[in-house]
Amino acid sequence: MKIRIKVPEECPLSPPEVFIWKKTLLREKWKKLSLSVLNKWRESFELYMIVEEILKKYVPEGRFLVKIAEIKATCGYDFVGGYVRYTVAVSNEGNIPVTGVTVTIDTPEMFRILWHKPHEHKRKGNIIHIGTVKPGETKSIAAYLEPLVCGKTTIPSYVTYTDPLTKNVRSISLKSRKIEVKCPLFFTVTEANLAKVKNLLETAKNKDDRRYGIPEDIDPNEALKIVKRTIEQFDVKKISENTINEKPLLTEVYYYGITKYLKNPIAIKIVVDGENKALIIEAATAHKEQLIGLLSELGNQLIKTLMEQQIIKKLEDLKPLICPQCGAKWKRLPSPDKPLKCPACSISFTHI
Numbered sequence: 001m002k003i004r005i006k007v008p009e010e011c012p013l014s015p016p017e018v019f020i021w022k023k024t025l026l027r028e029k030w031k032k033l034s035l036s037v038l039n040k041w042r043e044s045f046e047l048y049m050i051v052e053e054i055l056k057k058y059v060p061e062g063r064f065l066v067k068i069a070e071i072k073a074t075c076g077y078d079f080v081g082g083y084v085r086y087t088v089a090v091s092n093e094g095n096i097p098v099t100g101v102t103v104t105i106d107t108p109e110m111f112r113i114l115w116h117k118p119h120e121h122k123r124k125g126n127i128i129h130i131g132t133v134k135p136g137e138t139k140s141i142a143a144y145l146e147p148l149v150c151g152k153t154t155i156p157s158y159v160t161y162t163d164p165l166t167k168n169v170r171s172i173s174l175k176s177r178k179i180e181v182k183c184p185l186f187f188t189v190t191e192a193n194l195a196k197v198k199n200l201l202e203t204a205k206n207k208d209d210r211r212y213g214i215p216e217d218i219d220p221n222e223a224l225k226i227v228k229r230t231i232e233q234f235d236v237k238k239i240s241e242n243t244i245n246e247k248p249l250l251t252e253v254y255y256y257g258i259t260k261y262l263k264n265p266i267a268i269k270i271v272v273d274g275e276n277k278a279l280i281i282e283a284a285t286a287h288k289e290q291l292i293g294l295l296s297e298l299g300n301q302l303i304k305t306l307m308e309q310q311i312i313k314k315l316e317d318l319k320p321l322i323c324p325q326c327g328a329k330w331k332r333l334p335s336p337d338k339p340l341k342c343p344a345c346s347i348s349f350t351h352i
């Protein structure tokens with residue numbers, strides 16, 4: 001058993017800077033350290049590896065109080081439906097609780113956080129507060145990100161906490177692997193019937209949607225035109241358009257295409273719901289990465305068109321119909337005069 005302790009140069013225990021203490025020597029070394037010496041040098045000591053058992057065995061109880069604050073953090077990502085799930089795990093490998101732990105996800109412009117889990121942790125923008133991490137405990141959070149364009153990027157994040165010994169705020173920087181959102185931009189126009197498209201939408205392994213509140217300034221009919229134009233920029237075939245109700249408007253439009261790369265069939269369904277002022281673009285495909293790429297590209301094109309036509313001024317004006325607390329899908333946006341109680345987390349909203 002070895003313990004490495006980094007010792008400051010002027011330490012009476014002296015060089016070399018890093019000791020490697022063998023088990024047999026440990027007892028003697030510990031004996032020489034009085035509590036005051038330990039306290040004096042505590043901030044400078046960096047205990048790389050310390051085993052509770054050794055402390056118990058060789059340090060007489062109550063004689064020395066060696067507190068170790070050591071926080072480790074890791075991050076990763078995967079694709080879930082049409083979103084990127086970014087996870088951060090924070091472990092306390094020391095022997096005292098660490099408080100004030102936060103995770104900040106430094107999302108590049110091409111991503112926005114829509115919700116996070118577990119939703120008991122409070123989030124303010126890109127900062128998730130996870131509170132106290134006890135010794136030996138690991139707390140994990142997941143943030144669900146909507147990619148707004150295709151491409152490759154890494155997402156940095158950092159964990160901050162209050163060092164219980166010095167009361168200083170410390171931070172650990174993390175960086176994800178390269179996240180690549182590939183867009184299946186090229187399609188081959190292919191004939192299909194409505195039954196085939198509906199079947200793909202119902203049975204495909206990978207399906208998800210982008211859903212937004214129709215911006216205040218436009219009529220649902222206008223929103224329908226814009227979203228159709230957005231989708232028809234791609235070589236996908238319109239299979240059916242079904243107006244279920246004229247006023248308020250309720251329309252479904254179905255599209256089908258095969259990606260040139262991977263020859264993968266894709267089904268798209270648009271729903272414009274005038275009563276709820278909702279706009280939903282659903283997509284289904286067998287290929288997970290093409291699903292996220294397609295939804296990102298469609299969402300991005302829609303935002304671009306709405307901005308070009310000055311219907312929205314900025315990205316935040318196109319609000320996703322997703323609970324920011326739990327990620328549940330909503331039918332409509334909440335408003336001060338028509339609040340919404342999320343069916344999944346039971347939290348009431350007057351706005352998002």
Ligand SMILES: [Zn+2]
Nearest residue numbers: 323326342345
């Ligand atoms: Zn909710």
